[in-house]
Amino acid sequence: xxxxxxxxxxxxxxxxxxxxxxxxxxxxxxxxxxxxxxxxxxxxxxxxxxxxxxxxxxxxxxxxxxxxxxxxxxxxxxxxxxxxxxxxxxxxxxxxxxxxxxxxxxxxxxxxxxxxxxxxxxxxxxxxxxxxxxxxxxxxxxxxxxxxxxxxxxxxxxxxxxxxxxxxxxxxxxxxxxxxxxxxxxxxxxxxxxxxxxxxxxxxxxxxxxxxxxxxxxxxxxxxxxxxxxxxxxxxxxxxxxxxxxxxxxxxxxxxxxxxxxxxxxxxxxxxxxxxxxxxxxxxxxxxxxxxxxxxxxxxxxxxxxxxxxxxxxxxxxxxxxxxxxxxxxxxxxxxxxxxxxxxxxxxxxxxxxxxxxxxxxxxxxxxxxxxxxxxxxxxxxxxxxxxxxxxxxxxxxxxxxxxxxxxxxxxxxxxxxxxxxxxxxxxxxxxxxxxxxxxxxxxxxxxxxxxxxxxxxxxxxxxxxxxxxxxxxxxxxxxxxxxxxxxxxxxxxxxxxxxxxxxxxxxxxxxxxxxxxxxxxxxxxxxxxxxxxxxxxxxxxxxxxxxxxxxxxxxxxxxxxxxxxxxxxxxxxxxxxxxxxxxxx
Numbered sequence: 001x002x003x004x005x006x007x008x009x010x011x012x013x014x015x016x017x018x019x020x021x022x023x024x025x026x027x028x029x030x031x032x033x034x035x036x037x038x039x040x041x042x043x044x045x046x047x048x049x050x051x052x053x054x055x056x057x058x059x060x061x062x063x064x065x066x067x068x069x070x071x072x073x074x075x076x077x078x079x080x081x082x083x084x085x086x087x088x089x090x091x092x093x094x095x096x097x098x099x100x101x102x103x104x105x106x107x108x109x110x111x112x113x114x115x116x117x118x119x120x121x122x123x124x125x126x127x128x129x130x131x132x133x134x135x136x137x138x139x140x141x142x143x144x145x146x147x148x149x150x151x152x153x154x155x156x157x158x159x160x161x162x163x164x165x166x167x168x169x170x171x172x173x174x175x176x177x178x179x180x181x182x183x184x185x186x187x188x189x190x191x192x193x194x195x196x197x198x199x200x201x202x203x204x205x206x207x208x209x210x211x212x213x214x215x216x217x218x219x220x221x222x223x224x225x226x227x228x229x230x231x232x233x234x235x236x237x238x239x240x241x242x243x244x245x246x247x248x249x250x251x252x253x254x255x256x257x258x259x260x261x262x263x264x265x266x267x268x269x270x271x272x273x274x275x276x277x278x279x280x281x282x283x284x285x286x287x288x289x290x291x292x293x294x295x296x297x298x299x300x301x302x303x304x305x306x307x308x309x310x311x312x313x314x315x316x317x318x319x320x321x322x323x324x325x326x327x328x329x330x331x332x333x334x335x336x337x338x339x340x341x342x343x344x345x346x347x348x349x350x351x352x353x354x355x356x357x358x359x360x361x362x363x364x365x366x367x368x369x370x371x372x373x374x375x376x377x378x379x380x381x382x383x384x385x386x387x388x389x390x391x392x393x394x395x396x397x398x399x400x401x402x403x404x405x406x407x408x409x410x411x412x413x414x415x416x417x418x419x420x421x422x423x424x425x426x427x428x429x430x431x432x433x434x435x436x437x438x439x440x441x442x443x444x445x446x447x448x449x450x451x452x453x454x455x456x457x458x459x460x461x462x463x464x465x466x467x468x469x470x471x472x473x474x475x476x477x478x479x480x481x482x483x484x485x486x487x488x489x490x491x492x493x494x495x496x497x498x499x500x501x502x503x504x505x506x507x508x509x510x511x512x513x514x515x516x517x518x519x520x521x522x523x524x525x526x527x528x529x530x531x532x533x534x535x536x537x538x539x540x541x542x543x544x545x546x547x548x549x550x551x552x553x554x555x556x557x558x559x560x561x562x563x564x565x566x567x568x569x570x571x572x573x574x575x576x577x578x579x580x581x582x583x584x585x586x
Contacts, residue, residue: 024060026052028069035067037091042072042098053077059129064088064136072098076124084136084191092121092197094144096172105181105204107258113319114224115169116198120179124186131187132178142197142222145173166223166246176202176229180209188214195219199226200245205259209236220279222246227278231255232264232291241274248311249276249303251284254291257321262291269296276303282338284311285328288320290356292327300335308345308416309338309368314358315349315414325349325356334364342416342423343394344374348382348432350411359385363392371398372423377412377431380460387436389428396427397447408459427455427474430464439467446473454504460532462509469516474502501527501554509534517542528564529556538566 026048029035033044045062052060059079066087072095076082084090093099099119101108110118121140124130132138146167176199180186183206192215193200200216203209211228218225225246230236231253243249254266266289276282282303285293303309310333314325325348343366348357357378366389378384408429416423427443430436443455452475456466501523503513507530518525525543528536536559543552555564 024052024055024057025063026055026060027063027065029065033069035065035069035088037068037070037089039070040072040093040095040098041069042074042093045069045071045074049074049077049080049082052080064090064134066136071121073100073120074122075100075103076122076127076130078127079129080127081131081133082122084132084134084138086135088134088136089139090136091139092141092174092177094141099174105258105260107260108175108179108181108204109258110175111224114198116173116175116224119174120176121174122178123181124179124183125181127183129185130180130183131189132191133187133189134191137192137194138177139194140174140177140196140200140218142173142195142219142225145170145197146222167219167221169223173197175199178202180204180206182206184208186210188212190214192217195222196225197222198224199229199247201228202231203229203233203236204231204255205261205264206230206233207235209233211236211238211241213240215242216249217244218246220244220246226251227276229253230266230269231289232259232261232266233269234265235268237270238274239270239272243274244277245280247278248281248284249274249278249306251281251287252293252296253287254289254293254326255321256289256291257323264291266291266293267295271296271298272300274301276301276306278303278306280306281308281311282306282340283309283333284313285331286311286313286326286358287315288317288322289326290322290324292329294327294329294331296331298331298333298336301337303336303338303340305339307341309336309340309343310345310363312346312358312361313414314347314352314356316351316356317349317414325352327355328358329360331361332364333362334366336366336368338366338368338370340368340370342372342374343368343370344376344428345416346376346384346387347412347414347416348378348384349414350379352379352382354382357382357385361386362388362390364388364390366391367393369395369397371396373426374428375412375416375424376428376433376436379411379432383432383434383460383462384436385434387433389438389441391440392438393442394427394444395447396443396445396452398423398450408457425451425453426457428457430456430458430461432460433458433464434462436461436463437465437467438469439465441468442470442472443474444472445475448473448475450475453500454502454527456503457500458504458508458511459506459530461505461507461511464508464511466503466511466513467515469503469513471502471516471518501525503527504529505533505536506530507532508536511536513538513541515540515542523551524554525552527554527556528559531558531560533559534563536564540567 031048033041061081068089177196227249229251
């Protein structure tokens with residue numbers, strides 16, 4: 001059921017690199033370019049590109065030497081490498097008249113809701129074996145198109161994303177900075193890209209894309225300033241890149257409508273050894289588009305100062321040309337280190353019908369620090385299918401200093417608790433999930449404060465295995481600080497009557513809680529309720545010897561008596577196992 005290997009045929013470096021011998025070099029200064037930071041060099045640089053493309057060798061290297069070269073839209077040709085020497089800055093013009101959209105796809109009409117045009121600084125369409133390399137810098141000049149913070153009244157509206165303030169677009173801005181459409185063989189190496197006014201890199205409908213060792217630095221307050229957005233692409237490798245963006249660092253998309261190819265897939269994507277910082281998502285998969293997204297491997301990345309670590313989303317949103325929603329499947333994520341508001345958000349819209357949805361997702365060997373809870377949820381008619389989370393080390397340090405409700409919106413908002421400072425009060429929340437396995441999870445909440453509920457909260461789940469959960473000091477289930485083991489039992493029970501269980505299951509079917517261990521005294525270990533429960537069991541769980549309220553298993557009267565079983569709960573290091581401690585409430 002789960003992704004176990006990655007066997008997509010990936011191109012070797014020689015597949016995507018054009019000829020780069022010095023004999024094929026074309027220095028833009030030889031074609032009239034002036035690197036004084038003022039002269040518009042669009043014509044001169046384009047002349048160098050066209051000359052290299054039409055040369056006897058049918059391609060070559062266009063060299064940007066040290067200096068600041070201002071330009072409008074540049075069109076790359078077949079077999080062209082744009083090479084920026086150390087000290088070279090290729091800066092986007094702030095003048096709208098310097099941008100050319102005559103080569104765009106009909107569907108590349110910009111994004112009106114986000115005040116982004118279809119203009120690009122560097123554009124390539126229907127070409128092969130192109131590259132942008134070197135130790136120089138591409139400057140998108142995005143601040144020229146933004147009002148400075150704080151936002152002023154009367155400016156065009158631009159959605160903001162609390163708590164991160166965003167600048168507002170003036171009256172116009174370019175679209176994606178570097179755009180590659182229907183290209184085969186795209187290489188980006190080592191360059192530095194700064195201040196993009198919108199998305200930074202957009203490969204669209206491309207095959208064999210390699211992006212290695214680049215640095216992206218966009219202002220955190222620039223709206224929609226994504227890093228790399230592979231869209232309807234196949235065979236993509238993104239390695240060793242360093243992101244600090246105003247929006248998602250990497251967004252894997254499948255907008256087949258604008259591409260005009262409804263059968264196009266986005267598949268065989270590798271992301272590895274990257275550093276990510278963002279006010280939004282480190283990795284987002286699914287928004288926007290209707291095409292399938294599959295066979296993606298993400299590993300050995302570090303995220304810090306980021307709102308959401310991994311975000312998988314399958315919506316239906318016609319205003320963004322999402323008419324059915326994508327089918328996201330076979331995604332393997334491993335060896336990640338994350339310091340985020342919430343590590344994981346997996347969501348299917350209530351109006352999304354199969355085959356669109358999310359299935360076969362595996363997350364393993366993840367070390368995460370979180371301030372809010374993670375969400376995994378589909379709908380009653382289209383659940384998330386096939387989730388494995390294994391070897392997760394989750395440290396919760398959030399401080400919920402406002403009163404919260406444990407009732408989770410249904411349907412859940414598309415962007416989660418975007419406008420709620422407090423977020424979800426659970427470690428991991430699941431709803432409408434089928435075939436889920438959580439194993440070898442260590443959850444340390446010793447630094448968490450304020451209002452929290454269960455560590456694991458699940459509703460309407462089916463075929464769920466929860467194994468080897470080890471929890472330290474979860475706030476809502478640990479006895480109050482002034483309680484002692486010798487205190488009056490009735491008084492203690494009343495004091496913590498509202499405390500939720502460490503694990504709370506509602507309407508769970510064919511679900512097992514096995515081999516879990518508590519390292520601290522808790523009020524309740526497992527709570528089960530809901531008249532739709534079927535075949536729920538708990539086996540070989542180790543509970544603390546000095547359990548303060550003697551309710552290891554809190555089974556609601558709504559649960560049919562023949563649908564619940566427990567075997568051999570263990571307390572401390574005692575042997576043989578202690579007898580079951582179960583409470584039923586009417």
